[in-house]
Amino acid sequence: MxxxxxxxxxxxxxxxxxxxxxxxxxxxxxxxxxxxxxxxxxxxxxxxxxxxxxxxxxxxxxxxxxxxxxxxxxxxxxxxxxxxxxxxxxxxxxxxxxxxxxxxxxxxxxxxxxxxxxxxxxxSPLVLVVAKDAPAQTIGELVALARAQPGRLNYASVGVGTAQHLIFEMLRGQDGVQMEHVPYRGNADSLIALLQNDVQAMFDTLPTMLPPLRDGRVRALAVTTPTRVPQLPDVPTLKESGLDIDVAxxxxxxxxxxxxxxxxxxxxxxxxxxxxxxxxxxxxxxxxxxxxxxxxxxxxxxxxxxxxxxxxxxxxxxxxxx
The missing domain is CATH 3.40.190.150 (Bordetella uptake gene, domain 1)
Incomplete structure (x- = not known):
């Protein structure tokens, strides 16, 4: 041939x-x-x-x-x-x-x-983070806070239609959590907003979040992969928290x-x-x-x-x- x-x-x-x-x-x-x-x-x-x-x-x-x-x-x-x-x-x-x-x-x-x-x-796994002094210690506690104050908690993303935005929409669809979306131009701006309490939570990629996690500025509540990640062995997955969400x-x-x-x-x-x-x-x-x-x-x-x-x-x- x-x-x-x-x-x-x-x-x-x-x-x-x-x-x-x-x-x-x-x-x-x-x-x-x-x-x-x-x-x-x-x-x-x-x-x-x-x-x-x-x-x-x-x-x-x-x-x-x-x-x-x-x-x-x-x-x-x-x-x-x-x-x-x-x-x-x-x-x-x-x-x-x-x-x-x-x-x-x-x-x-x-x-x-x-x-x-x-x-x-x-x-890259995505990780759900809150500021280090945020009252929510787990994703369950964050969900409870959001339910107690519908529409009063904000979450950040790096833009409409990004994975960081759409995962919260998935969370809303499964748990009915109503948090307001605040898009930012980039990771640095969204992190500043989180640290200033302008927003109360956000998902972002693990490579982006590792530095603020390591220096203690933010706390991780969950990762989006089906299994825990080696870099954050003590952080549960969303699936462990009862949410059928798997994103990387x-x-x-x-x-x-x-x-x-x-x-x-x-x-x-x-x-x-x-x-x-x-x-x-x-x-x-x-x-x-x-x-x-x-x-x-x-x-x-x-x-x-x-x-x-x-x-x-x-x-x-x-x-x-x-």
């Missing part, structure tokens, strides 16, 4: 060593890895940590290309529009792949049509749709191998991240399930952005 030309080029670019002499003589071209957020933050650190090692295993340079804007939509659109030759891949996460398609009408890509999900290589933000590798199957398999195998390296596991733990084992099929199914879940919440609550 003759290998399609696009597959020969892509496999050659990924160093898979097909027998065709013309491919074998071609120098390996660099892989462009689109990061849909600005350099210098956690996304940058994660991309560099993984891609340095993936590059060595593939014997091929990976260039991190930062395309920030629109909450990740601009960068993900770059991946969706790229040639499906294995030479452009990128990072995706919860927002642009599962929440925003339900929130924005002008999405520049269709996840199911335009993208090939490869793997989640890191995930995640960092994933995506490629353009129609990228050849052997290329996707090689990328999956390589990123998975790097995820399991002891030094990478140590890096994830230090950053407040975890690795959730997943196959390509499981990751694709997760995207579909989470898209449906967030869509239902957004429609039920009439959430919109202007």
């Amino acid at each position: 003759t290998t399609p030309a696009i597959t020969r080029r892509a496999l050659g670019a990924l160093g898979l060593g097909l027998a065709a002499p013309a491919v074998a003589q071609q120098p390996a071209r660099s892989i462009r890895f689109v990061v849909p957020w600005p350099p210098g933050g956690l996304n940058d650190v994660i991309a560099r940590t993984f891609n340095d090692r993936v590059s060595r295993l593939l014997g091929q340079t990976i260039v991190n290309d930062f395309k920030a804007g629109a909450g990740g939509r601009i960068g993900v659109a770059e991946v969706a529009r790229a040639a499906p030759d294995g030479l452009t891949i990128g990072m995706g996460n919860l927002g642009p792949l599962t929440i925003f398609p339900n929130l924005y009408r002008d999405m520049p890509f269709d996840v199911a049509r335009d993208l090939a999900p490869i793997t989640m290589f890191a995930a 933000t995640w960092y994933a590798v995506i490629a353009p749709a129609r990228t050849p199957e052997p290329v996707l398999t090689t990328l999956y195998d390589t990123y998975t191998r790097v995820s399991l390296m002891p030094e990478v596991q140590a890096f994830l733990a230090e950053q407040g991240l975890i690795y959730l084992p997943n196959t390509r099929a499981e990751f694709a199914a997760r995207i579909a399930a989470e898209t449906a879940r967030w869509g239902q919440i957004i429609r039920d609550r009439g959430i919109s952005v202007t």
Whole structure:
């Protein structure tokens, strides 16, 4: 059987060593890895940590290309529009792949049509926190306070339609808790509001909350993952508190749709191998991240399930952005 030309080029670019002499003589071209957020933050650190090692295993340079804007939509659109030759891949996460398609009408890509999900290589629990001197010591006590003062307690998020916002909407749907949503521009502003008692609670990612947790400015009441996290072994899960809520933000590798199957398999195998390296596991733990084992099929199914879940919440609550 003759290998399609696009597959020969892509496999050659990924160093898979097909027998065709013309491919074998071609120098390996660099892989462009689109990061849909600005350099210098956690996304940058994660991309560099993984891609340095993936590059060595593939014997091929990976260039991190930062395309920030629109909450990740601009960068993900770059991946969706790229040639499906294995030479452009990128990072995706919860927002642009599962929440925003339900929130924005002008999405520049269709996840199911335009993208090939490869793997989640890191995930972040979210943690429910209150100020250190807040009266609530448990999530049960926070719920009781909110019920005793309906509409008088506030919670912070980093924007309408973010996971930090929607988890409280899930909590409201299950427990009927009415707290007022106050969105802020970023994590720093929402933390200040919490410490000043302008808001009384918030969910945020564990990497963001580890410093104020470690220095005692805030107290953790629960984590959103199904099991407790190593960084906070004494903090219960929402499920332990009787709430059927399981949420993690995640960092994933995506490629353009129609990228050849052997290329996707090689990328999956390589990123998975790097995820399991002891030094990478140590890096994830230090950053407040975890690795959730997943196959390509499981990751694709997760995207579909989470898209449906967030869509239902957004429609039920009439959430919109202007």
